[in-house]
Amino acid sequence: MSKLTSQPAWQDLSQLAATLKDQHMRDWFAADPARAERMQADAAGIFLDYSKNRVTDEVMTALMALARAQGLEAHRDAMFGGDAINNTENRAVLHTALRNFSGQPVPVGGEDVMPEVMATLDKIEAFTASVHSGEHTGYTGKRITDVVAIGIGGSFLGPKIMTEALKPYTHDAVKVHFVANVDGCHIHDVLQTLDHEQTLVVMSSKSFSTQETLQNTLSAKAWFLNAGGSQQDIARHFVAVSSNISAATEFGIAEENIFPMWDWVGGRYSLWSAIGLPISLALGFTHFKRLLEGAHEMDNHFKTAPLENNVPVIMAMLGVWYRNFFEAQSHVLLPYYHYLRGLPAYVQQLDMESNGKQVTQNGDPVDYPTGPIIWGSEGTNGQHSFHQLIHQGSGVIPADFMLPLTVPNQDDTHHAMLASNCFGQTQALMQGKTFEECYADLERQGLDEAERVRLAHHKTMPGNKPSNTLLFEQLDPFTLGALVALYEHKVFVQGVVWQLNSFDQWGVELGKVLGNQVLDGITGKRDSSEFDRSTEQLIARFRQSNAQR
Structure with missing residues (x-):
């Protein structure tokens, strides 16, 4: 026990x-x-x-x-x-600090995180205002009219669902489109309707290497370059929410357009952070703050x-x-x-x-x-x-x-x-509705005894739900x-x-690791015989179907 x-x-x-x-x-x-x-x-x-x-x-x-x-x-x-209550990753759990307007400090490892939190909110406010006012333009000088927010998991669900829920409060300056699925149909369907000169891409990945998010962002980059933009122009059209500054700048994103993430905020609790930048762009910063x-x-x-x-x-x-x-x-x-x-x-x-x-x-x-x-x-x-x-x-x-x-x-x-x-x-x-109540209803309809009994059993609802x-x-x-x-x-x-650590997700992490390994098997970077026989067979069938393409 x-x-x-x-x-x-x-x-x-x-x-x-x-x-x-x-x-x-x-x-x-x-x-x-x-x-x-x-x-x-x-x-x-x-x-x-x-x-x-x-x-x-x-x-x-x-x-x-x-x-x-x-x-x-x-x-x-x-x-x-x-306190570091996420004991398997030795991390604090402080999504509440992201919405702390008490003026009180919140220490992590002896350091108050609130100045950085408030500075990030100021940065979100300033960037949102620059896009909405037309100050931040595309590389040809045209206003930004569309935002493509690329993420997965909490980096996608939170911003998308909050924005949908608050549709009556949508700002009319830009339209925000959300992409998460690595299925190429999704990013293709979104991008084909947009003008690359007036599109801003927000890429949300703490590591800047999340498989689905990175691939969708690379596809958006290829679309942008193929449409006439240059590598230098990416800085006007791509921003990132990430802690991997070097990877983001190597991609072409201007360092001043990289918004921070912290390891004391889990993905499913992150909409309150800079992950919420698409919410601010969709609704305006005032509504995001509310x-x-x-x-x-x-x-x-x-x-x-x-x-x-x-x-x-x-x-x-x-x-x-x-x-x-x-x-x-x-x-x-x-x-x-x-x-x-x-x-x-x-x-x-x-x-x-x-x-x-x-x-x-x-x-x-x-x-x-x-x-x-x-x-x-x-x-x-x-x-x-x-x-x-x-x-x-x-x-x-x-x-x-x-x-x-x-x-x-x-x-x-x-x-x-x-x-x-x-x-x-x-x-x-x-x-609910009792057998007796159903029987009485059927009796008033003039049904015979046998039919009343038969149907009353089907119509009875126990209630107590x-x-x-x-x-x-x-x-x-x-x-x-x-x-x-x-x-x-x-x-x-x-x-x-229940005595659980509610802030780790090792099952999700395992899926990410194995997904990358299987991708290596599909692309020939890993011998498919290293997998179980079922997975090996599935990889073989996929490769065979795509061999002639």
Whole structure:
């Protein structure tokens, strides 16, 4: 038995789960008129209703006891304090410093990182202004009208999804296009529509050697040169976010157009850094800064609010409850707002790359489930497809519903329908529909006894399906920043409880290494017989098909 599963609070939760599995939320709401008012919290403009969860006050008390027993508060303070909590890479974890507007220093290794953070923000602001004003032109003197942002993983998902979510705030000076996939179709389709004289390429790679990002950037460079630009002109059209200054300058990028990255910021937490330059170019620096300010407000809430009223902690511990005591294998995110449709993919990387681990920080195998599968899409679309599994499937799939109360260019009919679907789904998941209710409906339709019984079994929905509802006045930059920071802290809390290092990703690193080795096999730089027989066969088939091209 591990340290976690031997905790008294864990044992209490095991007993409570066994007791509550046969109880129904419908009955709890009927017996307790104040349940909804009691099970709510808010932070940084985000309201959380967690009353439609299979928890009682006793369960919530035990969950918070477990968080405290696992040292959550001390781990939280260590992260904000700049301690090297990423113990496999001996690094601090300080994405929160990138949005620290408190004026307080943040030390790493005895040195305050805030002057460099603020200087980088000033550099982003100045560069954004120069592009938007037309001061920074292409080599022929034409204004920059299009930006191609090239990255992968967090260097792509964060900027792309934040920019999509904030489309109503887009600046009209430039159009930003995002490229990540190493599939040549993607970069080709983007570049063929652009004028090289008016295009700026932002390459984001800490090492300046990430396979997919470097190849796409080389393709963009070839396109630029073939269209009439020169090696010298690259300095006007390519900028980099990287810590490898020598590689970037050798490529042709002017040193003053290289933005820094730090090893204390992981890729999936990097949108707040210069990786967010495409966000600033797309929205304007003022909106980019508001994004950071919203995250900072959520940081302050996470640092100071009691656990019982702490939104990230509540959501995290509810996730632990279902993952470890109800065998929930996945968690679904359902944004009821078209522009927020990319958020599930963002949180998918954030959560699964962080807590998809099978050993503790000490390297001991876990004897309990850790990170769940994260998935989801736009809520209304999902209602006509995968919601069926959530309603009537045999497993437990906790759900996060989210809705802005107002939207830009609001059509009251559309938005009322959107809200009614969101609230109606949470109600249906909670209360379900009993066999008796279905039977009565069928009886009113005049069906005979046998047919009523037969169909009632198919129409019965058990209910008791858990969900959170997150509401916010509108999805502006500040609120989006707070929302993303909320999920960051939720993931952190669960990592602490599960005793994981949520800030390394050795599985991802292995994939990168093996991908490069296989590429050498495909290009003939490595003997394909060095691979397993299956991989050797796949390489041979690929080479044969491309031999005559």
